[in-house]
Amino acid sequence: MKNKVLIISLLTLLLGVFAGGVAKAQTEDELVEMCGMLAKGATYLKDFKIKLDAGDPPPEAKYSLVLTKDTKYRFAVVNSKDLPGKVVLQLFDNTRLLGTTYVIASGKDTPTFDLICQKTGVYHLKFYFKDGQSGLAVGTLSFVEKI
Amino acid sequence: MFKKLIYFVALTLVFGGCSSCGNKGVDADQEFANLDSAIEEEVVFDPSVVQEMAENVASPVEIAALIKSLKVPFSKDILAPTKNIDGLNTSFKRAIGFGVYGADLGYINMYSQNSMVLDYITGIKTLADGLKVGQFFDFTTLKRLATNKENIDSLMHISTQNFNKIDAHLKETNRSSLSCVIVAGVWIEGLYLSCQVASIIDSDKMNESIGEQKIAFSTLYKMLSLYKKDPNISELVEDMKELKTIYDEITISYEIGEPDMVEENGVITFKQNDKSNVNITDDQLKRIREAIIKVRNKQIGG
Numbered sequence: 001m002k003n004k005v006l007i008i009s010l011l012t013l014l015l016g017v018f019a020g021g022v023a024k025a026q027t028e029d030e031l032v033e034m035c036g037m038l039a040k041g042a043t044y045l046k047d048f049k050i051k052l053d054a055g056d057p058p059p060e061a062k063y064s065l066v067l068t069k070d071t072k073y074r075f076a077v078v079n080s081k082d083l084p085g086k087v088v089l090q091l092f093d094n095t096r097l098l099g100t101t102y103v104i105a106s107g108k109d110t111p112t113f114d115l116i117c118q119k120t121g122v123y124h125l126k127f128y129f130k131d132g133q134s135g136l137a138v139g140t141l142s143f144v145e146k147i
Numbered sequence: 148m149f150k151k152l153i154y155f156v157a158l159t160l161v162f163g164g165c166s167s168c169g170n171k172g173v174d175a176d177q178e179f180a181n182l183d184s185a186i187e188e189e190v191v192f193d194p195s196v197v198q199e200m201a202e203n204v205a206s207p208v209e210i211a212a213l214i215k216s217l218k219v220p221f222s223k224d225i226l227a228p229t230k231n232i233d234g235l236n237t238s239f240k241r242a243i244g245f246g247v248y249g250a251d252l253g254y255i256n257m258y259s260q261n262s263m264v265l266d267y268i269t270g271i272k273t274l275a276d277g278l279k280v281g282q283f284f285d286f287t288t289l290k291r292l293a294t295n296k297e298n299i300d301s302l303m304h305i306s307t308q309n310f311n312k313i314d315a316h317l318k319e320t321n322r323s324s325l326s327c328v329i330v331a332g333v334w335i336e337g338l339y340l341s342c343q344v345a346s347i348i349d350s351d352k353m354n355e356s357i358g359e360q361k362i363a364f365s366t367l368y369k370m371l372s373l374y375k376k377d378p379n380i381s382e383l384v385e386d387m388k389e390l391k392t393i394y395d396e397i398t399i400s401y402e403i404g405e406p407d408m409v410e411e412n413g414v415i416t417f418k419q420n421d422k423s424n425v426n427i428t429d430d431q432l433k434r435i436r437e438a439i440i441k442v443r444n445k446q447i448g449g
Binding site for chain 1: 204206208209212213300303305307308311352355356359362363365371399401404406408411414415416417418419420421422423
């Protein structure tokens with residue numbers, strides 16, 4: 001009888017372990033693929049994998065990149081469902097905000113935006129999660145066309 | 148005995164399961180710690196600087212797109228010959244070659260020259276294996292896409308993604324200098340292709356684009372200079388000094404404008420209204436062309 005109980009416990013444990021394996025977290029590669037789908041019609045160039053802890057003020061991830069004149073780029077972001085944070089991407093030149101996935105004035109979130117770049121130079125990307133929540137997200141930069 | 152065995156299996160599962168759940172974050176932190184310490188030993192600077200500077204310095208897709216937008220017909224004669232790949236037999240040469248042939252692959256893909264893709268991805272796979280990053284180069288899928296003439300977008304997407312994964316892996320395994328050399332290879336070939344095209348067509352846009360490479364070159368030159376302790380990189384920096392002299396002469400002026408936001412087909416578009424003017428003379432263009440031919444051919448034995 002004792003052995004039967006042990007075997008049942010072991011089987012339950014095995015099931016638990018494998019079920020946990022099946023309901024696995026979204027991988028960053030899967031998020032990149034989803035970003036690619038959002039940025040449809042554009043050619044993928046770069047991805048930025050963002051994982052930030054909760055914090056006040058909200059922690060940020062920053063990257064610099066070179067963008068080229070007379071080029072239309074598409075930026076896209078996808079949040080992982082495994083963490084609560086909703087990512088915001090902001091694009092800056094040296095001094096000003098040029099584009100964002102969250103327009104504060106309208107309160108509108110948009111998972112993609114395009115930039116018509118008119119000046120070759122170094123630009124800066126800033127990612128953070130709204131309300132300083134912890135989050136996992138991916139942002140992508142894609143090439144749309146030469147203007 | 149049987150009971151003991153069951154307990155043992157159960158404990159193994161519990162601890163094995165838990166460790167696999169929790170390890171990812173620990174390993175990632177450990178990797179970053181290793182990376183930081185390794186870089187500190189190599190040169191003294193903020194390790195995030197290299198990572199930041201390296202993003203999108205040279206994009207083969209964009210250079211190829213510019214060439215194609217000028218309606219310049221495809222020319223295989225301007226590409227690096229794959230027969231030279233066997234001669235790239237050190238990590239440095241393989242890394243430079245990886246960048247050069249990667250840029251060529253971007254050009255080939257942009258023109259949908261699928262018949263040439265196989266030759267180039269085979270060569271690039273050889274270089275990737277030599278750099279011990281072949282596992283990130285999805286040769287099988289790329290070969291299938293090329294031979295079946297499947298979606299060219301997928302071919303470009305996967306090859307770019309593979310390059311980015313290799314770049315990330317090199318940085319994570321304390322080989323940032325090689326990642327930097329690959330970026331240099333891409334940039335060198337991009338400028339080489341641009342100069343070859345500029346020599347056969349009269350295009351202000353192309354000439355201006357060559358002049359604007361001053362910005363990417365400045366970033367790249369600084370990046371490479373951080374690794375000057377490596378004799379191969381030091382020699383490359385030395386070889387690039389001529390280009391630096393010419394680019395130092397070129398000036399770019401800017402006019403600042405306010406950006407606009409419009410919604411087109413449901414996509415929000417931000418339009419930058421700044422303007423830049425590149426002052427580059429025919430003589431400077433000629434000298435850049437001569438200098439880049441010298442640098443590029445020395446690296447790939449052309």
